[in-house]
Structures are given as C-alpha cells and as structure tokens.
Amino acid sequence: MGxxxxxxxxxxxxxxxxxxxxxxxxxxxxxxxxxxxxxxxxTTGQKDDEYAPxxxxxxxxxxxxxxxxxxxxxxxxxYDLEETRNFVNSFVQExxxxxxxxxxxxxxxxxxxxxxxxxxxxxGLQTSMDDxxxxxxxxxxxxxxxxxxxxxxxxxxxxxxxxxxxxxDGEYYWGMYFVAEQSAEEVDRIFAxxxxxxxxxxxxxxxxxxxxxxxxxxxxxxxxxxxxxxENLAAVAEKDEVEKLKKIAAWLNYESQIxxxxxxxxxxxxxxxxxxFVPEEQTHRLRDAVAKExxxxxxxxxxELGTETELDEKLxxxxxxxxxxxxxxxxxxxxxxxxxxxxxxxxxxxxxxxxAVLFGIMFGDVGQGLLLGLIGYFFMYKKKKMQLGLVLxxxxxxxxxxxxxxxxxxxxxxxxxPMYHALGFAEKPLEVLHPESINMILITSIVAGIxxxxxxxxxxxxxxxRRGVIxxxxxxxxxxxxxxFYLALVCLLLPMLGVQASFIGSVPYIVLLxxxxxxxxxxxxxxxxxxxxxxxxxxxxxxxxxxxxxxxALLSFASNTMSFLRVGGFVLAHAGMMSVVFTLxxxxxxxxxxxxxxxxxxxxxxxxxxxxxxxxxLRLEFYEIFSRFFDAEGRPFTPLHVxxxxxxxxx
Numbered sequence: 001m002g003x004x005x006x007x008x009x010x011x012x013x014x015x016x017x018x019x020x021x022x023x024x025x026x027x028x029x030x031x032x033x034x035x036x037x038x039x040x041x042x043t044t045g046q047k048d049d050e051y052a053p054x055x056x057x058x059x060x061x062x063x064x065x066x067x068x069x070x071x072x073x074x075x076x077x078x079y080d081l082e083e084t085r086n087f088v089n090s091f092v093q094e095x096x097x098x099x100x101x102x103x104x105x106x107x108x109x110x111x112x113x114x115x116x117x118x119x120x121x122x123x124g125l126q127t128s129m130d131d132x133x134x135x136x137x138x139x140x141x142x143x144x145x146x147x148x149x150x151x152x153x154x155x156x157x158x159x160x161x162x163x164x165x166x167x168x169d170g171e172y173y174w175g176m177y178f179v180a181e182q183s184a185e186e187v188d189r190i191f192a193x194x195x196x197x198x199x200x201x202x203x204x205x206x207x208x209x210x211x212x213x214x215x216x217x218x219x220x221x222x223x224x225x226x227x228x229x230x231e232n233l234a235a236v237a238e239k240d241e242v243e244k245l246k247k248i249a250a251w252l253n254y255e256s257q258i259x260x261x262x263x264x265x266x267x268x269x270x271x272x273x274x275x276x277f278v279p280e281e282q283t284h285r286l287r288d289a290v291a292k293e294x295x296x297x298x299x300x301x302x303x304e305l306g307t308e309t310e311l312d313e314k315l316x317x318x319x320x321x322x323x324x325x326x327x328x329x330x331x332x333x334x335x336x337x338x339x340x341x342x343x344x345x346x347x348x349x350x351x352x353x354x355x356a357v358l359f360g361i362m363f364g365d366v367g368q369g370l371l372l373g374l375i376g377y378f379f380m381y382k383k384k385k386m387q388l389g390l391v392l393x394x395x396x397x398x399x400x401x402x403x404x405x406x407x408x409x410x411x412x413x414x415x416x417x418p419m420y421h422a423l424g425f426a427e428k429p430l431e432v433l434h435p436e437s438i439n440m441i442l443i444t445s446i447v448a449g450i451x452x453x454x455x456x457x458x459x460x461x462x463x464x465x466r467r468g469v470i471x472x473x474x475x476x477x478x479x480x481x482x483x484x485f486y487l488a489l490v491c492l493l494l495p496m497l498g499v500q501a502s503f504i505g506s507v508p509y510i511v512l513l514x515x516x517x518x519x520x521x522x523x524x525x526x527x528x529x530x531x532x533x534x535x536x537x538x539x540x541x542x543x544x545x546x547x548x549x550x551x552x553a554l555l556s557f558a559s560n561t562m563s564f565l566r567v568g569g570f571v572l573a574h575a576g577m578m579s580v581v582f583t584l585x586x587x588x589x590x591x592x593x594x595x596x597x598x599x600x601x602x603x604x605x606x607x608x609x610x611x612x613x614x615x616x617x618l619r620l621e622f623y624e625i626f627s628r629f630f631d632a633e634g635r636p637f638t639p640l641h642v643x644x645x646x647x648x649x650x651x
Contacts, residue, residue, distance in 0.1 A: 002346050004320040004637070005280040006032075010273065010305065011290070013297040018045060018272045022261045022640065024293055025274070029641040030286060032318050033264035033276035045265030045272060052259075054085055055252035058245055061091045065233045067242050070645035071253035079251055088248065094236050102230045105223050112216050112223075139184040141191070142199045144172040149194035161187045172197075250644070257642045264640070277317050277637070317342035319634035327352035329390035337622055338632025345463045347630055352394070354452055354625065355617055360398025361448075362570035362613045365578075367410035368606050369399030392610075405429050406571075410602050411578030432575040442568040449564025450490055452625060457483045460629025471531035474520070477553040478628045481520035486557055488513035521553060522546040560624040566616055570609070577605045 009031070013021050025031040036046075055071070062069035145163070150173045153163055160183045165175035179187040229235075237245065266273040278286055283301070290299045319339045321331050323346070330352040340346060363369065373396030380389025407428030409415045420428050431437050457478050464473040473479050491504050503509055520527070523546060526536030536542065581601030585594045626632070 002322055003340075003342065004322045006277040006317045006320075006342065006637075007280045007283050008275065008302045008315065008317070009278045009283065009286060009299060010275045010302065011297060011299050013272050013274075013294070014270065016045075016267055016270070016272060018262070018265050018274065019258065020294060021272075021274065021290075021297055022258055022265070024289060026258065026261065026640045026642045028286060028289055029639045030278055030282040031274075031276045032278070032637050032639050033261070033274055034315060036264055036266045045267050046263040047259060049256050049259040050081070051252045051256040054081075054088055055249060055256055057092050058088050058249045058252060061088065061095060061237075062242075062245055062249065064095050065091075065236050065242065068246070069249070071249040072246065072646075073644050074250045074254035074642070075247065077247065077251065079248060084248055084252070088245070091236060091241075091245070095233060098230045098233065098236070102227055105227050105230070109220065109223055109227075112220050116213060116216055137181050139179050139181055140176055141179075141188070141196075142176045143191075143197050144174045144199070145191070145194060145196050146172055149196070152194060156190055159183065159187055159190065161190075253645060254642050261640055276640075277315075279320065279637075316635060318637040320637035321346055321348060323348050326394070329387055329394065330355060332387045332391060333618060333621060335636075337626055337630065339634035339636055341467075341631060341634045343466065344631070344634070345459055345466070345629070347459070347626065350455065350459065350625070351621055355391075355621055356395045356398050358448075358567055358617045358620065359395040359613055360400075360402045362567055362617070363395070363399045363574065363609060364402030364406045364571065365408045365410065365574070366400050366403035366416070367408075367412075368602060369396045369403050372396045372399060372606060372610060392614075406432050406575070408432075408575070408578070411581055411598070411605075432571060433579065438572060441571050442565060445564050445566075445568035445571075446561060448567065449561050449624070452564070452620075453560055453628070454483065454487065456625045456628040457486065463629055471528040472524070475524040475527050477521050477524070477549075477556075479524075481517040481524070482553070484513055485517035485521065488517070489557070518550070522550050524549070556627075563620060563624050566620075570613055570616065574605070574609055577609070578602075581605065 011021060011025070011031075025033070059069045059071070145165075147168075147170075150165075161177050161179040163175060163177040165173040167174040177187070177191065264274055264276070266275075287299050290297050319342050321334070321339075323331060327348050330348050333351055333355065334340075334346075334348050360369070363372070373393045376389040376392030376396060380386040380392065382389075403409065404416065405428075407413055407416045407420070407430070413428075416428065420426075430441075432441070460478040461473055461480060461483065464470075464476075464479065475481050488509070491501075494501065494504060523542065525545060526542050529536045578601070581598065581604075584601070585597040588594055588597070
C-alpha cells in the first residue's frame with residue numbers, strides 16, 4: 001500500500017516537429033507531461049487543432065446515417081486533411097440538402113392539410129373556383145359563420161351581399177358571400193362584427209372543390225413518398241463509404257489528441273524539449289522505446305543533467321496509488337474525496353480496514369452478508385463493471401463474520417445455536433436486543449470511535465512529520481498536542497467505567513496533559529509562523545482567532561466521537577427491523593405466506609440497510625477520519641495517451 005514513486009524525465013529531440021515523439025509517448029502511456037504553457041514558458045509548440053471540427057462533422061454524419069459514431073482505435077493509416085475535409089463535407093452537404101428539402105415538404109404538407117380542411121366544407125359548391133375568382137366586379141369571401149350570427153343575417157338584407165352556405169357542422173355555417181366591389185369594405189366590417197372567420201383559399205386550388213381535393217390528395221401521396229426517401233439517411237452513404245467514415249473518425253480523433261499534446265512541448269532554436277513524470281519502474285521502458293524507435297532523441301532524468309533548473313521548483317509530482325488486490329477497490333472512496341499529495345500517506349489501507357469492519361458491524365448477518373457479497377461481485381462488478389461491487393464483496397466478509405457473532409442468519413436468531421453448543425458455548429456470543437447488550441454495544445461503538453480517531457490523528461502526525469511541517473506536527477489540533485489533549489479528556493471518563501487510577505484528574509495530570517496541550521493548540525498558528533521566521537501577528541487577532549479555533553476543535557472532538565454511536569444504533573436497528581419482519585410473518589398460519597413475508601422482508605431490509613449503512617460509514621470516513629489528516633490536494637497521474645471514443649465515453 002502506498003504510492004508509485006515518480007521520476008522527472010526530460011526528452012530532447014532535433015528539429016521543431018515533435019509529432020513522432022509525442023506519438024511514441026502516447027503509445028507508451030507512462031509519461032505525465034508538464035504543461036509548458038501553464039508553467040509560463042512562452043515558446044511552446046502549442047498549435048490550433050484543425051482536426052477537431054472535421055471530427056465533429058464526421059461524427060455528426062455517422063449519427064445521421066444511423067451508423068456507430070464512436071471513434072474506434074486508429075489503425076495507423078494516414079489521410080490527407082484537405083481530401084478528408086472535402087469527402088466529409090460532401091456527406092454533410094447531402095444531409096443538409098435532404099433536411100432542407102424535407103422542411104420544405106413539411107411546410108407544403110401543412111398547407112395542404114389546412115386547404116383540405118377548408119375544401120371539405122365546400123364540397124357542396126359545384127362551381128369552379130377559377131370562375132369565381134375571375135369575377136371583375138364582385139368580391140367573394142370564403143369562411144365560416146357561427147350559428148348565432150347566422151340568424152342575424154336577415155337584419156342586414158338592405159346591404160348588397162349574398163351569403164350562401166354549403167355545410168353546417170353543428171356550430172358553424174361554412175360558405176361564402178358575394179359583394180359588389182364598391183361595397184366590399186362595408187360588408188367586410190359587417191361580417192367581422194358577426195365573427196365571420198375568413199378562409200384563404202390557396203392559389204394552387206383550381207377547379208371545383210372536389211377536383212382540388214383530388215389533386216391535393218394525389219400530390220400529398222407523392223410528397224409523403226419523397227419525404228420517406230429523404231428520411232432514409234442510410235442511403236446517403238454506401239457500405240464502403242460508411243467504413244471509410246469510421247476509419248476517418250478514428251484518424252481524426254487520434255490526430256486531434258496528438259495536436260492537443262503540443263502544449264507540452266517547449267521549442268528551442270533547432271530542437272524541442274518535453275518534460276514530465278514517469279513511474280520509476282517504467283523509466284527503463286521509456287529509455288528502451290526511445291532508443292529503439294527514435295535514436296536521435298535523447299532521454300535523461302533531472303539528476304543526469306547535472307544542474308537544477310528553476311522549472312523544477314514549479315513542478316508538483318502526480319499521485320498514482322499503489323495497493324494490493326484486497327484494498328485496491330477502496331481507492332474508489334479515496335479518489336471520491338480527493339488524492340493525497342505525492343509523498344503523503346495513502347489512506348486507502350486505513351479506509352479498507354475501517355470501512356469494511358464498520359460496515360460488517362452494522363450489517364451483521366450471515367445469510368444477508370453472503371447474498372450481498374454475491375450480488376456485489378457477480379451482478380455489480382462482473383456484469384455491470386461497477387467497482388463498488390468489489391467493495392461490497394469485501395464488506396460482506398465482515399458482515400458474515402459479525403453475523404456469526406450475533407447468531408443471525410437471514411434474521412433467524414436461533415439457527416446457529418447447534419453450532420455454538422458444539423463449540424462449547426452455552427449460547428451465542430452476543431444477544432443484540434438483550435437489555436444488557438444494548439449498553440455494551442453503544443459503549444463499544446464509542447470506544448471504537450475513539451480508537452479510530454486516535455489512529456486518524458496519528459496518521460496526520462506521521463504525514464506532517466514526513467512533509468517536514470514540524471510546528472504543525474507538534475502544536476496543531478491534529479498534531480501531538482491534539483492527540484495528548486484528546487486522550488487526556490477520554491481518560492477522565494474512565495472512572496465512570498469502573499477504571500480507577502490515582503493520577504487521572506490530579507493537578508499534574510490537568511496541567512501537563514490538558515492545560516499545556518490546550519495552550520499549544522490555542523497558539524498553534526502564531527507558533528507555526530514563528531518557526532517559519534515570520535511575524536505571528538497582533539495579540540488581539542491571535543487571541544480571537546485562537547478562541548474560535550479552539551471552540552471548533554472542542555466541538556469537533558465531541559461530535560466526531562459521538563458520531564460513532566450510529567454504529568451501535570444500526571446494529572440495534574438491523575435486529576429491530578428483522579424482529580418486525582418475523583412478527584408480521586408469525587401473524588399468519590399459512591406456511592407459503594409466512595415464507596413470502598420472510599423473503600420479501602429480508603430483501604427489503606437488505607436493500608434499505610445496505611444503502612443506509614454504506615452512506616453512514618462513508619460519512620464517518622469523510623468527516624470523522626479524513627478531516628483529521630487528509631488534505632486531498634494531490635493531482636492524478638494522467639499520462640499522455642490517445643483515447644478512443646469508447647474510452648472517452650467511459651471517462
């Protein structure tokens with residue numbers, strides 16, 4: 001358990017085109033390159049990525065034609081960029097042309113649909129529409145008139161118009177009115193006051209309404225056929241063209257990512273330079289690959305240069321965790337919180353032990369633990385590829401272990417009694433819901449919490465000492481002073497548990513183990529500044545800041561310790577919920593219903609408590625443990641690597 005040791009390597013090449021070097025480094029996938037631009041170096045090789053826009057167009061075309069648009073692995077076949085652009089654009093233009101034509105057809109179909117609605121109500125008209133519209137001195141208006149307004153028409157008989165209806169739908173009279181050209185404006189106002197809704201007959205309507213409907217239906221059929229052809233975008237490209245587009249997408253994806261890597265290159269007069277971190281055990285692989293494929297390129301570590309550069313002081317080594325198969329899945333929780341700085345302590349081992357044990361204590365049941373492990377490994381990990389499945393598989397081992405301690409198998413509390421008797425026990429080791437056991441479980445939870453907090457503070461002390469932060473190691477809340485103060489306060493509670501010691505609570509005890517550590521923590525910040533040779537600040541600010549710091553520290557000591565009561569609480573909750581399940585099951589006299597209730601109850605308790613326990617233990621890890629030593633300011637190890645579209649989607 002720990003971190004992979006990193007070596008800072010430098011790569012020098014002749015000329016000003018590092019393409020082959022970048023491709024080799026990306027293929028090796030072990031070189032975490034420094035970002036030259038971010039380090040303030042002006043003469044970088046950064047260039048515009050002219051491949052990305054064409055890649056986006058290619059992916060868009062593949063999506064449109066229904067092909068797999070995820071760029072695959074690049075097969076090494078290069079393409080001419082200009083020819084590629086023209087090739088892809090030909091499909092882009094064809095797709096755009098089809099889309100534009102389909103839009104026009106949809107607009108015309110909408111117009112036809114509206115015209116059909118109007119013409120269906122005019123089928124009683126036997127006169128040609130062309131004859132009606134050809135009248136020179138008469139104006140004609142088609143539309144519909146509400147039935148309430150229709151009965152009012154006789155009031156306007158003195159005006160020169162004629163209304164003729166051809167259809168009635170129960171609410172409206174559909175028809176038209178004729179009016180002399182000189183009276184059209186006045187009559188239009190009358191019909192507007194009667195809520196006449198005018199229908200505009202399209203210009204393409206000719207002949208009688210029946211003839212126009214037949215013509216529209218015929219043209220609609222042809223347009224729908226053409227629309228179906230346009231929507232079949234798979235016909236845009238032949239099979240071999242689709243395969244070529246896929247290969248082009250893979251090439252463009254490759255070249256685009258290589259182009260983005262140019263920001264890591266420093267251009268010199270007649271050469272280029274790339275620096276970065278490599279895992280120490282992989283340095284020989286880098287040297288051998290470069291020597292074999294690019295003999296003119298030079299590779300060396302910082303110490304081989306003979307002199308230290310100013311650039312080195314700005315570099316921060318990346319963090320790559322290195323854990324065994326047992327604890328590696330718990331890196332999921334560590335990376336979720338953040339990465340430790342390079343050289344700090346890797347908390348994965350502590351997380352693996354504390355998370356699995358606490359989960360097992362709170363979820364103790366032999367049967368449910370085994371089932372949870374099987375679900376986690378075979379369903380979540382093997383089938384769904386979820387790393388959380390491996391975490392559950394390991395936690396389930398402790399759930400089974402504590403299940404034997406509680407004597408619970410799918411909630412059956414007496415099932416293991418024969419085994420205990422065979423081992424020489426009068427009864428199972430722990431009866432969870434027994435009144436005497438409840439206090440013991442809760443007290444044990446607090447004791448376990450105290451032990452874990454002490455381990456977390458101790459880890460922080462070691463971490464700060466390794467970083468050379470001596471003052472913080474000695475005086476901080478999570479340093480030696482905080483550890484002594486916390487343990488001294490805890491020991492004051494021992495007489496309540498029947499542990500007597502004459503020294504505990506004495507004046508020397510209070511002064512040496514409580515007052516002095518308290519003052520060290522109170523004045524931690526100015527003491528750290530003094531150790532660094534800086535001014536500690538104004539006395540008033542020191543006292544006020546110290547007061548609030550200590551108020552927060554004392555509160556956190558108390559709250560963090562009491563938080564572990566939830567461990568015992570969930571032990572009792574688990575037993576209580578299973579007791580409810582069996583109470584409900586025993587209320588029936590039907591064996592089938594009994595077992596249905598037991599099975600459903602077990603599944604419900606597993607799902608509910610598995611979720612709650614997992615979240616609560618994670619909360620303990622983040623707030624009660626990590627907060628005491630884990631800064632999480634490290635940066636991940638991200639080597640140069642060309643990722644396929646599938647890898648990009650997974651990330």
